[in-house]
């Protein structure tokens with residue numbers, strides 16, 4: 040197989056031929072940094088660089104916007120899991136805020152070290168081991184000097200393993216060992232290094248299914264899934280839409296425009312397969328393209344991605360007058376959302392719904408809904 044990096048390497052070797060060792064070191068540093076930047080997921084349109092350390096302290100508050108029951112529960116969960124060293128597994132659809140939540144967990148943990156994020160799906164498998172654990176000089180052809188890995192960079196802090204489901208099986212074994220023993224071994228080294236790292240992992244894959252299919256190690260799955268944080272999709276917490284729109288608009292340089300009530304209503308009925316990130320991008324698109332100071336529903340409909348357009352027209356209250364049917368449908372919907380927000384925990388869901396545990400069990404059975412305790 041052709042190594043796509045080989046031509047780059049050859050060019051670098053030629054370019055560095057006869058250069059001073061210090062110059063060579065500098066070039067290597069630059070290359071390493073470039074590799075990391077390339078490996079980081081590209082910022083989506085409208086997405087900002089994460090807050091620099093300390094910025095949150097200046098703001099004095101969390102960046103998580105939303106007061107829906109699901110968000111309130113999420114904040115409570117973050118506060119509950121943050122102080123522990125146990126591994127956290129964050130689940131949620133694309134764009135629901137998994138990385139943001141991982142940062143919040145780190146910042147609320149009081150851990151003095153850094154928050155280091157790595158996207159396991161974005162780094163080519165052969166590079167990933169050295170990226171995570173570092174390497175010794177001479178471990179492979181291009182290892183011209185010792186290099187520390189991200190585990191060591193996150194010593195005393197938090198390592199966020201995004202898309203953990205993408206980790207190749209051999210590396211899963213090494214990750215398990217690193218978490219279990221709190222020590223790592225650099226590529227090409229015989230000695231181990233002790234590290235104090237809190238691992239937070241995220242996935243949008245169904246890891247149980249991956250385990251069943253033999254693509255994800257069961258032992259690692261249980262190691263990662265000690266504490267679970269579930270982020271509900273935006274379409275199940277549409278109460279958060281107005282606050283999110285306001286927050287995104289206020290951060291934008293063209294943020295003076297106002298969204299009409301009907302525009303907000305349209306955004307609340309949209310389906311948002313790309314969740315909060317998609318909403319953020321839509322708000323930005325609307326602000327940039329709007330020619331008036333008022334963003335109304337017809338204009339918004341032109342900037343909304345077709346995949347997000349509400350599947351049903353605005354409900355016509357004259358059509359459905361049965362209070363009984365409407366109540367049942369609302370109840371079933373609320374229960375579904377509460378179960379989703381709590382990762383299927385019925386006790387917590389009953390609390391959110393403000394009904395007794397018994398009543399919830401009864402209704403789950405009546406409406407044929409799932410969930411675990």
Ligand SMILES: Nc1ncnc2c1ncn2[C@@H]1O[C@H](COP(=O)(O)OP(=O)(O)OP(=O)(O)O)[C@@H](O)[C@H]1O
Nearest residue numbers: 086102103104132133134135136137138139315316
């Ligand atoms: N509750 C929230 N309040 C404010 N901003 C949010 C919230 N949730 C998500 N965002 C913003 O939405 C964008 C997507 O969030 P993030 O990158 O954390 O999602 P993700 O779940 O990691 O997405 P992906 O699965 O695509 O990696 C970011 O710009 C983030 O700041």
Ligand SMILES: [Mg+2]
Nearest residue numbers: 134137138201
């Ligand atoms: Mg992410």
